[in-house]
Structures are given as structure tokens and as C-alpha cells.
Amino acid sequence: MIDNIEADFRQVHDAGVQTRFLPGGSIEVIGDFAPGDPPAHVLFDFDGTLSLVREGWPEIMVPMMVEFLQATGTEEDPDALKEVCSKFVMELTGKQTIYQMIRLAEEISQRGGTPLDPVEYKNEYHDRLMRRIESRREGLRTGTAQPADMVVPGSIELLELLREREVPIYLASGTDEQYVREEVELLQLDKYFGKHVYGAQDDYKSFSKAQVIERILADNNVEGTSLLGFGDGYVEIQNVYDAGGTAIAVASDETNRDGRPDPWKRERLIGAGAHAVVPDYADAQQLVDWLWSGKE
Numbered sequence: 001m002i003d004n005i006e007a008d009f010r011q012v013h014d015a016g017v018q019t020r021f022l023p024g025g026s027i028e029v030i031g032d033f034a035p036g037d038p039p040a041h042v043l044f045d046f047d048g049t050l051s052l053v054r055e056g057w058p059e060i061m062v063p064m065m066v067e068f069l070q071a072t073g074t075e076e077d078p079d080a081l082k083e084v085c086s087k088f089v090m091e092l093t094g095k096q097t098i099y100q101m102i103r104l105a106e107e108i109s110q111r112g113g114t115p116l117d118p119v120e121y122k123n124e125y126h127d128r129l130m131r132r133i134e135s136r137r138e139g140l141r142t143g144t145a146q147p148a149d150m151v152v153p154g155s156i157e158l159l160e161l162l163r164e165r166e167v168p169i170y171l172a173s174g175t176d177e178q179y180v181r182e183e184v185e186l187l188q189l190d191k192y193f194g195k196h197v198y199g200a201q202d203d204y205k206s207f208s209k210a211q212v213i214e215r216i217l218a219d220n221n222v223e224g225t226s227l228l229g230f231g232d233g234y235v236e237i238q239n240v241y242d243a244g245g246t247a248i249a250v251a252s253d254e255t256n257r258d259g260r261p262d263p264w265k266r267e268r269l270i271g272a273g274a275h276a277v278v279p280d281y282a283d284a285q286q287l288v289d290w291l292w293s294g295k296e
Helices: 058-070 078-091 097-110 118-142 155-164 177-186 209-220 234-243 263-272 284-293
Strands: 019-021 028-030 041-044 169-176 197-200 227-231 246-250 276-278
Touching: 041 209, 058 078, 058 097, 058 118, 078 097, 097 118, 097 169, 118 177, 155 169, 155 284, 169 177, 169 209, 177 197, 209 227, 209 234, 227 234, 234 246, 234 263, 246 263, 263 276
Parallel strands: 041 169, 041 227, 169 197, 227 246, 246 276
Antiparallel strands: 019 028, 028 276
16 A cells, blocks of 8 residues: 655656657657557646646745744845745645645744644645636636636647547646646536546545555556656656656746746656656647657
8 A cells, every 4th residue: 555645756867867859849758768558547737737727836835935934033034035945845846735834834943933733824825826816717717718828738639639549537636626626627627537636635644646546556457557647746757657657747837838848847857757758748649649659
């Protein structure tokens, strides 16, 4: 049985690992990887991997954390506190949000403060984030914004190609499940995932992406090699790699969306064990053809 407490980052590939690009596209293959049997089950992360509804979330989380650290009476410069928070927030990206808040509580204790329950920090962060993104959500509700404008470029095309292959598609997110389900529906992606949408729970130890993978494999009586996973956080990449599946890193630049990978994400996700890296899904057809046929 897999432990539901999400593991810390573990370096699989070093920074000097050789890579190559599939001809004429943006798909970067790591080492000598070549696809094996066609995937039978496909797992996606959500925020940054498909959805861009929450783009800019660090601009809400980090300043909030700095406020709470300043309230301890520390004499540290606000810019220094911002650097501290930014570092651990990004390092923990991919885990459930509560892990970032647990770390905040630890930082408060280290500065002589008395932290709240991390759930309270998570709720405060979420309230602030929802105020920032409510206009985006409302635009999707009313039709003044189009789902295609709030997903990683090519996402819908990729999901359609996977549906044509008749493979089950699953979603596992570190965001609270109720909000993931809402935003999946707002983006009109529910038709691809059906009931297979999983997210963080109030009892954070009762959920993990590794647990979702274990359930997929056990329920379908298949080996990990049948699994294909997409993600922009190290957790899902590491989990798919550990299960023996094929891990596609989505090094999405959520702000610019210009077809170039985010350098920090790319390096981090290669290190976590990605088999290939894409900046988005502009080359979705080539990617699916390659994963199913192995032909470059």
C-alpha cells in the first residue's frame, strides 16, 4: 500500500542529462527514452497542466505568507521574507496546498510566533485567491470568456485525441476537490473525465496522487507501464515514474503562453524523472502519434 503522505522531491536525472527533440516540433525527449506499449490509462494534473484559471496564484500566496511572518515581529527585510517564501512555495508546488501552509507554520514558529492550524492559512489563501480569479470564473459561467482561452494551449485538442483512442482519462489535483470539480465543469472538460476527478481533502493524509495511481492500476488489474501521466509539478511526475509509467512534463509558461517552456519547471521536472517535456500541447497530434507508435 502506498503512503498517502506526499514525498519530497527526489533527483532522478542530473542537470547534464542528454535530450533530443522530435523532428520539427517542441517535444523534448529525455535520455534514450522510447515509448513502449500504447498507454491504456492517462492521468492529468490540473492547474498549470490543463487549467490556467488560477494563473498567478503565487502572487497571492507569497505576499500573504510574508504578512504572517512579519506579524511575528521579525526584523527581516520584507524582500528577504519574500525570497524565503517564494523558494519553499515553488519547491512544494505539485503537493497539496496544505503542505505549503504547514511550512508557513514552521517558519512562523522558527521566528518565535505561535502559528495557527495550517488549514486556517489555507482557507485564508483560498479566500484571497478566489477574489482574484472570480472574474475569470464568472466569465466562464456567462460565456463572456471561452474555455480555450483559460487552458494550456492545445489542451482540448489533446483531450479529443485521447478520447478518440478510447483510453480512460483521470485527473488528480492538489487543489481541494470541490473547487477542482467546479473548474473542470466551467472549462467544459468534465466530458473527458466523467467521475474520474480527484482532489485534495480536508484530511490531507487521506489523499495523494500516488494513491490515485495505485487505485487506477489495482481497479483495472494492469501494470504501471500501461500508465501515461501529464503534469507540471514534480509530485505527479515522480509518482508516474515510480509506478513504471511514462511521465510527460508540462513546463507551461502560464503567463506568456508563447510556446517556450518555463526554464525552472523544465529543469525541475526533468530532475523528477520526466521522460519527455512539452511547453504546451501545440504538437498534440505528433505527441500522441509518438506515444502510441514509438515512431519519431
